[in-house]
Amino acid sequence: xxxxxxxxxxxxxxxxxxxxxxxxxxxxxxxxxxxxxxxxxxxxxxxxxxxxxxxxxxxxxxxxxxxxxxxxxxxxxxxxxxxxxxxxxxxxxxxxxxxxxxxxxxxxxxxxxxxxxxxxxxxxxxxxxxxxxxxxxxxxxxxxxxxxxxxxxxxxxxxxxxxxxxxxxxxxxxxxxxxxxxxxxxxxxxxxxxxxxxxxxxxxxxxxxxxxxxx
Amino acid sequence: xxxxxxxxxxxxxxxxxxxxxxxxxxxxxxxxxxxxxxxxxxxxxxxxxxxxxxxxxxxxxxxxxxxxxxxxxxxxxxxxxxxxxxxxxxxxxxxxxxxxxxxxxxxxxxxxxxxxxxxxxxxxxxxxxxxxxxxxxxxxxxxxxxxxxxxxxxxxxxxxxxxxxxxxxxxxxxxxxxxxxxxxxxxxxxxxxxxxxxxxxxxxxxxxxxxxxxxxxxxxxxxxxxxxxxxxxxxxxxxxxxxxxxxxxxxxxxxxxxxxxxxxxxxxxxxxxxxxxxxxxxxxxxxxxxxxxxxx
Numbered sequence: 327x328x329x330x331x332x333x334x335x336x337x338x339x340x341x342x343x344x345x346x347x348x349x350x351x352x353x354x355x356x357x358x359x360x361x362x363x364x365x366x367x368x369x370x371x372x373x374x375x376x377x378x379x380x381x382x383x384x385x386x387x388x389x390x391x392x393x394x395x396x397x398x399x400x401x402x403x404x405x406x407x408x409x410x411x412x413x414x415x416x417x418x419x420x421x422x423x424x425x426x427x428x429x430x431x432x433x434x435x436x437x438x439x440x441x442x443x444x445x446x447x448x449x450x451x452x453x454x455x456x457x458x459x460x461x462x463x464x465x466x467x468x469x470x471x472x473x474x475x476x477x478x479x480x481x482x483x484x485x486x487x488x489x490x491x492x493x494x495x496x497x498x499x500x501x502x503x504x505x506x507x508x509x510x511x512x513x514x515x516x517x518x519x520x521x522x523x524x525x526x527x528x529x530x531x532x533x534x535x536x537x538x539x540x541x
Numbered sequence: 542x543x544x545x546x547x548x549x550x551x552x553x554x555x556x557x558x559x560x561x562x563x564x565x566x567x568x569x570x571x572x573x574x575x576x577x578x579x580x581x582x583x584x585x586x587x588x589x590x591x592x593x594x595x596x597x598x599x600x601x602x603x604x605x606x607x608x609x610x611x612x613x614x615x616x617x618x619x620x621x622x623x624x625x626x627x628x629x630x631x632x633x634x635x636x637x638x639x640x641x642x643x644x645x646x647x648x649x650x651x652x653x654x655x656x657x658x659x660x661x662x663x664x665x666x667x668x669x670x671x672x673x674x675x676x677x678x679x680x681x682x683x684x685x686x687x688x689x690x691x692x693x694x695x696x697x698x699x700x701x702x703x704x705x706x707x708x709x710x711x712x713x714x715x716x717x718x719x720x721x722x723x724x725x726x727x728x729x730x731x732x733x734x735x736x737x738x739x740x741x742x743x744x745x746x747x748x749x750x751x752x753x754x755x756x757x758x759x760x761x762x763x764x765x766x767x768x769x770x771x772x773x774x775x776x777x778x779x780x781x782x783x784x785x786x787x788x789x790x791x792x793x794x795x796x797x798x799x800x801x802x803x804x805x806x807x808x809x810x811x812x813x814x815x816x817x818x819x820x821x822x823x824x825x826x827x828x829x830x831x832x833x834x835x836x837x
Contacts, residue, residue, distance in 0.1 A: 368562075369551065369555075369559050370559055370562040370566055371563055372563055372567045373566050382790065383782075385789075386747075386785060386786040386788075386789035387782045387786055388761070388785055390750040390761060391778065391781050391782050391785060394753075394778060395778040395779070395781075398765075398768070399775040399778040400775065402586060402773075403580055403584050403586050404584045405580070452558075480655075481653075482655070483655075487754075488753070494658075495658050495661065498658055498661060499661050502661060502669070503665060508665070508666030508669045508670060509666075509670070512662045515654075515658050516658075519654055520650075523653045524653070
């Protein structure tokens, strides 16, 4: 493990970038996902169609294609984002947002219709029905999938290495090439990723238990 | 899927509002599309000349070759990962801990690692150990190691989702463990798991694009090469995106057809590992989260 010890600072720096990528993208993905899910469950046909199209396109395109398309393809169309880090955050959040939207939609659909009908019978408007009655209930059922999405995002953030963002996977790649000691480098990378994923898993499980309704 | 909790039974005012929202959002979306098109136009991306290379037979053949390479890697990895996943799931459910513990450790480790890092290890790490698998085998190996672990979790969840009474009844009929598994539990579990398995295989197909990192000439790699040669990056990559969307949408449609047939035939409820929408599977032994469906 000498290689890892010698390069501990590089590893930690990579981890820091991975954490930043993950957290920023997740926050943005929650926003995007909420908007898209709201479109998909709304009674307005064009919004529903747009939401469906977004999810269909993004979910069916490999993340690697999206990242490379955004970073090296879109400049052709005059869309230039200088920072590789920012590019990675944009693509990761757009991609993850589609999955968040699906999770939220499933959550909304899991709330029984009677709830919304009752709320409307009480005279609540559509936004009130959504925000005061349906979403709080849907939220509980989506905590677990949203947690899995977060953990998957930690792993997916590794694709930022494709556009040379210096995160954990890129660090791993560099050390693999430089040191010719693949086993310790790989073990170090594995340990670093597990160190990020396992606590997140525990936290999600705890949150889930805390929010569960006891009936 | 027209009936969400909100779409039904709107009153006259509600209908009017929906109408207004429809008009407004249509205009906004149209404006958005127009802005995008104008952007492309302004940068000369819409000129026919820009897309001409894609009518050239040689370019098309180059892309087709990439697609075949993608399919080859995906096909090989699918078969191997299904086998690995099946064996791992059985090992995890085995009664002897000498099988159970290593299998559990394997699954937890490889499921927690980014596939990308695994691919780097197989592509660049193994050669340093004087093992030279070449890009194709390195990619297939990494895909198998990773998806084997994920599929093992799906299989396990499927088996555990089966009512205990099934295996108890099998045992009481005098079947031994192996027979109960082979004739009673696994056949039923497999049917329930088909949708989850298919969506994981779609994910696998998408993940072959990571071969680009280790210079395996699949679709994305070839698109990048073509981009350099023709100086047309956006069109090359857009073509790849469209191919993947068509491919995956078709596969997903086949999958949902399969699922519908499944339900008609066996009346089997599907288990809750269908996809990222509902990842949490409550099993007899507590909650096991299972991934699937495109995200990783």
